[in-house]
Amino acid sequence: MFNSNGVHTTMSTLPASSQTRGTPASAGDNRLKILEATMKRNQYRPDALIEVLHKAQEIYGFLSPSLLTLIARSLHLPPSRVYGVATFYHFFSLAPQGEHTCTICLGTACYVRGAGDLMAAAEDVAGVSVGKTTADGRFSLASARCLGACGIAPAIIIDGVVAGHATPEDIAARLTALLTTPSED
Amino acid sequence: MDLQELQQIARRERERSRRIRIHCCTSSGCQASDALEIKRRLDEAVSEAGLDSEVEVVGVGCLGFCGQGPMVTVEPGDVLYEHVRPDHAAGIVAAINGGTCEAERGDLHHPFFARQYPIVRKNGGKIDPERIEEYIAAGGYRSLYRAINELTPAEVIDEITRSGLRGRGGAGYPTGLKWSTVAKSRGDRKYIVCNGDEGDPGAFMDRSVLESDPHLVLEGMSIAAYAVGADQGYIYVRGEYPLAIQRLQKAINQAKKLGLLGSQIFDSAFDFRVDIRVGAGAFVCGEETALIASIEGRRGQPRPRPPYPAESGLWGKPTLINNVETFANISSIVERGSAWYANIGTETSKGTKVFALTGKIRNTGLIEVPMGMTLREIVEELGGGAADGGEVKAVQTGGPSGGCIPASLFDTPVDYESLAKVGSIMGSGGMVVMDESTNMVELAKFYMEFCMDESCGKCIPCRVGTVQIHRLLGKITAGQATPADIEQLRELCQLVRDTSLCGLGQSAPNPVISTLRYFPEEYAALVPNE
Amino acid sequence: MAAKTLKINGTMVSAREGESILEAARDAGVAIPTLCHLDGLSDVGACRLCLVEVGGRLRPACTTAVAEGMEIQTNTDRLHAYRRQIVELLFAERGHVCAVCVASGHCELQDLAVSLGMDHVRYEYLAPTCAVDISHERFGIDHNRCVLCVRCVRACDEVEGVHTWDVSGRGTSARVISDMNQPWGESESCTSCGKCLLACPTGALFSRGATVAEMEHDPGRIALIVESRKVRG
Numbered sequence: 001m002f003n004s005n006g007v008h009t010t011m012s013t014l015p016a017s018s019q020t021r022g023t024p025a026s027a028g029d030n031r032l033k034i035l036e037a038t039m040k041r042n043q044y045r046p047d048a049l050i051e052v053l054h055k056a057q058e059i060y061g062f063l064s065p066s067l068l069t070l071i072a073r074s075l076h077l078p079p080s081r082v083y084g085v086a087t088f089y090h091f092f093s094l095a096p097q098g099e100h101t102c103t104i105c106l107g108t109a110c111y112v113r114g115a116g117d118l119m120a121a122a123e124d125v126a127g128v129s130v131g132k133t134t135a136d137g138r139f140s141l142a143s144a145r146c147l148g149a150c151g152i153a154p155a156i157i158i159d160g161v162v163a164g165h166a167t168p169e170d171i172a173a174r175l176t177a178l179l180t181t182p183s184e185d
Numbered sequence: 186m187d188l189q190e191l192q193q194i195a196r197r198e199r200e201r202s203r204r205i206r207i208h209c210c211t212s213s214g215c216q217a218s219d220a221l222e223i224k225r226r227l228d229e230a231v232s233e234a235g236l237d238s239e240v241e242v243v244g245v246g247c248l249g250f251c252g253q254g255p256m257v258t259v260e261p262g263d264v265l266y267e268h269v270r271p272d273h274a275a276g277i278v279a280a281i282n283g284g285t286c287e288a289e290r291g292d293l294h295h296p297f298f299a300r301q302y303p304i305v306r307k308n309g310g311k312i313d314p315e316r317i318e319e320y321i322a323a324g325g326y327r328s329l330y331r332a333i334n335e336l337t338p339a340e341v342i343d344e345i346t347r348s349g350l351r352g353r354g355g356a357g358y359p360t361g362l363k364w365s366t367v368a369k370s371r372g373d374r375k376y377i378v379c380n381g382d383e384g385d386p387g388a389f390m391d392r393s394v395l396e397s398d399p400h401l402v403l404e405g406m407s408i409a410a411y412a413v414g415a416d417q418g419y420i421y422v423r424g425e426y427p428l429a430i431q432r433l434q435k436a437i438n439q440a441k442k443l444g445l446l447g448s449q450i451f452d453s454a455f456d457f458r459v460d461i462r463v464g465a466g467a468f469v470c471g472e473e474t475a476l477i478a479s480i481e482g483r484r485g486q487p488r489p490r491p492p493y494p495a496e497s498g499l500w501g502k503p504t505l506i507n508n509v510e511t512f513a514n515i516s517s518i519v520e521r522g523s524a525w526y527a528n529i530g531t532e533t534s535k536g537t538k539v540f541a542l543t544g545k546i547r548n549t550g551l552i553e554v555p556m557g558m559t560l561r562e563i564v565e566e567l568g569g570g571a572a573d574g575g576e577v578k579a580v581q582t583g584g585p586s587g588g589c590i591p592a593s594l595f596d597t598p599v600d601y602e603s604l605a606k607v608g609s610i611m612g613s614g615g616m617v618v619m620d621e622s623t624n625m626v627e628l629a630k631f632y633m634e635f636c637m638d639e640s641c642g643k644c645i646p647c648r649v650g651t652v653q654i655h656r657l658l659g660k661i662t663a664g665q666a667t668p669a670d671i672e673q674l675r676e677l678c679q680l681v682r683d684t685s686l687c688g689l690g691q692s693a694p695n696p697v698i699s700t701l702r703y704f705p706e707e708y709a710a711l712v713p714n715e
Numbered sequence: 716m717a718a719k720t721l722k723i724n725g726t727m728v729s730a731r732e733g734e735s736i737l738e739a740a741r742d743a744g745v746a747i748p749t750l751c752h753l754d755g756l757s758d759v760g761a762c763r764l765c766l767v768e769v770g771g772r773l774r775p776a777c778t779t780a781v782a783e784g785m786e787i788q789t790n791t792d793r794l795h796a797y798r799r800q801i802v803e804l805l806f807a808e809r810g811h812v813c814a815v816c817v818a819s820g821h822c823e824l825q826d827l828a829v830s831l832g833m834d835h836v837r838y839e840y841l842a843p844t845c846a847v848d849i850s851h852e853r854f855g856i857d858h859n860r861c862v863l864c865v866r867c868v869r870a871c872d873e874v875e876g877v878h879t880w881d882v883s884g885r886g887t888s889a890r891v892i893s894d895m896n897q898p899w900g901e902s903e904s905c906t907s908c909g910k911c912l913l914a915c916p917t918g919a920l921f922s923r924g925a926t927v928a929e930m931e932h933d934p935g936r937i938a939l940i941v942e943s944r945k946v947r948g
Binding site (some may be wrong): 080 | 892904
């Protein structure tokens with residue numbers, strides 16, 4: 001589940017896990033503290049589950065089984081209920097995401113303006129299909145239902161930045177640039 | 186907080202305001218095209234020109250003409266610039282004193298703007314959504330004051346009932362009736378829920394309202410809470426709308442600070458708190474019982490109604506659920522009266538409706554028009570016809586739950602009943618325009634894939650029926666279908682429509698049914714012997 | 716408790732206030748097919764087989780309360796056709812092969828198909844690859860036979876009070892899961908009480924060692940447990 005260099009050893013912070021190598025303990029503790037603070041602010045109420053999952057994913061990047069178990073225990077929820085909720089909503093990811101991400105909006109307005117061609121170009125350049133992450137963990141390709149940016153259709157998000165009026169040529173050029181820059185670590 | 190204080194804030198704000206305001210759209214559409222940098226450069230240019238005492242640059246909400254963005258206006262003078270780039274900033278400022286400006290000039294008297302009737306979007310493009318003072322200076326929170334101090338809850342409900350306002354989420358249920366049901370329901374606690382889970386692809390009205398005028402929605406919710414006797418509200422916003430969430434949170438904090446939300450609002454016995462709930466990517470949560478499940482932290486699965494949320498909703502308590510646009514109408518109705526509102530629109534559909542005009546159309550963006558305007562007026566006059574010199578073939582209203590209306594029926598007036606009569610629905614307000622390049626069977630398949638992926642899986646007809654319909658459409662587009670498959674397609678559509686548990690399933694076949702009805706030749710072309 | 720007078724298939728019937736149409740019909744000797752309903756468990760109205768016509772509109776009999784003057788039709792041609800189609804959809808959804816099923820002869824889905832005259836499936840088989848989990852020392856779950864009625868989920872939660880089971884994912888990829896989607900045998904919460912087996916309408920949940928046609932469920936015991944508990948107070 002975790003890659004060997006420790007980039008995604010998010011669970012090193014959790015009591016249940018002994019994986020502390022590769023991540024400074026203090027940095028990890030902070031993440032757990034933030035999550036704890038969110039749960040406390042919601043009085044550990046079971047109905048805060050989705051809020052807590054949002055926060056957990058924001059700080060850890062994805063929701064691992066041990067993280068979900070920790071949340072289940074803290075909110076006094078059955079584990080299956082937490083897992084059921086985490087897999088119901090498409091925002092939540094149970095697997096680590098790539099270092100870079102590209103999301104292509106497949107809403108209707110984008111669709112009739114050629115979002116399908118953008119997706120084909122992106123899949124071609126990155127060598128992964130939509131919803132997948134490259135084997136080296138560097139890049140994830142995703143689709144969105146509708147970003148509500150229909151006025152600038154077709155819209156894409158690369159590493160969190162929304163861009164409109166995208167063409168297959170742009171997306172190919174931008175992803176090529178992204179994938180050929182050396183990794184940060 | 187009392188009326189005097191409110192008026193004082195408005196007065197101070199007007200005094201603070203500079204003579205000339207440069208409005209720079211900072212909604213998410215324009216932000217994606219560098220609007221924040223444009224605003225920064227405009228600020229710099231004003232300072233450099235030494236005009237700080239006369240001119241201010243204001244980041245405003247959506248102007249609506251999103252396809253022409255980023256947009257900048259200069260007031261007074263009705264000057265509009267389109268497709269603005271950061272390097273245009275100095276020119277825009279210079280033009281105030283007669284200098285030259287390279288930015289493309291737009292026309293605020295263009296039919297796209299001139300034919301609109303802004304009520305919900307009245308402050309869009311005019312005020313800074315991040316400052317409550319601007320909202321108050323524009324008359325904000327006066328209706329809440331009036332409701333609490335001059336009207337009884339029953340009188341507020343009467344006023345809403347008489348206005349003829351119907352739910353803007355799609356189904357068009359009379360708002361006043363819903364409010365009075367909640368008011369009459371017994372419960373030790375009642376809740377207000379604002380449905381901002383705008384999931385229809387091609388619709389962004391609610392995003393724009395929340396980003397451009399969050400206080401208008403909060404004020405509407407507060408008036409509703411007073412009317413039905415609720416003290417807690419939730420706004421459920423899609424996770425895809427980070428800017429809307431951020432601005433809404435800011436607005437809630439500001440309102441709390443001024444005592445416009447919280448305990449003893451306007452020194453009355455009325456308490457009302459609002460919390461945001463962020464959606465997590467499930468279209469079905471736009472359905473009210475699924476939305477309730479989601480707010481309670483559960484899988485967003487609908488349950489059979491009755492009981493309706495008005496009687497048994499959030500945590501089993503009476504709950505009023507209205508959508509963003511519905512709440513955004515309330516303040517104006519209380520301010521200007523039900524008679525004024527009821528005078529706008531048609532016999533059965535009162536007021537205005539905001540539409541997101543997208544797809545293969547020249548003028549892309551948001552419009553707010555009186556109910557009863559024809560599709561032709563909207564598409565041809567406001568929308569300027571097809572983009573790229575094509576010919577408009579059809580328009581899809583109501584997203585995946587709606588239907589395709591062919592150009593031959595463009596004289597249909599846009600109101601709840603007329604749209605239903607031609608096999609579509611009002612929906613939340615998405616209008617996706619298609620031209621000759623769109624294959625209608627492919628489009629139906631696109632929508633069915635959407636519904637299939639978004640089906641929660643609870644009831645069998647929707648869970649499995651949508652998959653089977655999608656497979657049949659796939660067979661048709663691949664040229665492998667027989668006339669018997671078309672028959673089966675019709676039969677399945679009927680099953681899913683009639684027997685599904687919630688609105689998602691019941692309306693999922695609409696795009697197929699309407700394209701079969703209006704574009705049979707496109708199916709026939711793909712099915713030998715059909 | 717106030718009585719309500721209504722008509723079922725043209726016959727006047729009296730029912731208790733708050734009762735569902737399903738209960739009222741049963742008291743009157745009118746059978747309505749069901750699948751996700753199980754006496755003793757809360758109703759979810761999910762399978763849509765118990766749809767009846769109330770004043771011409773389709774309503775689930777299990778979750779719709781009786782009302783004065785209701786006119787209910789339980790067995791029109793339209794309802795029969797829809798029920799048959801729904802069962803067909805289920806058969807096409809996963810691998811329901813009666814000939815090799817532990818529950819053959821004791822299966823509610825099979826019974827429904829027989830009573831509705833559904834002798835063949837016209838839809839394309841979706842044929843997903845579904846797991847069989849026999850990690851539990853006494854029980855097994857075969858997802859190929861699961862119809863997602865969630866009777867097991869409710870029995871575990873409402874009767875046993877544990878909530879080992881829930882559902883993951885959505886649409887046709889939804890699956891019944893135990894705890895963190897781990898093998899049943901590794902579930903920490905499961906008490907091995909077997910109530911889920913009692914509740915299952917098909918061969919999805921079975922006792923290990925049962926072979927073709929040997930697995931008999933006992934859904935009536937769920938009602939008995941709940942009823943006795945109520946009486947004891």
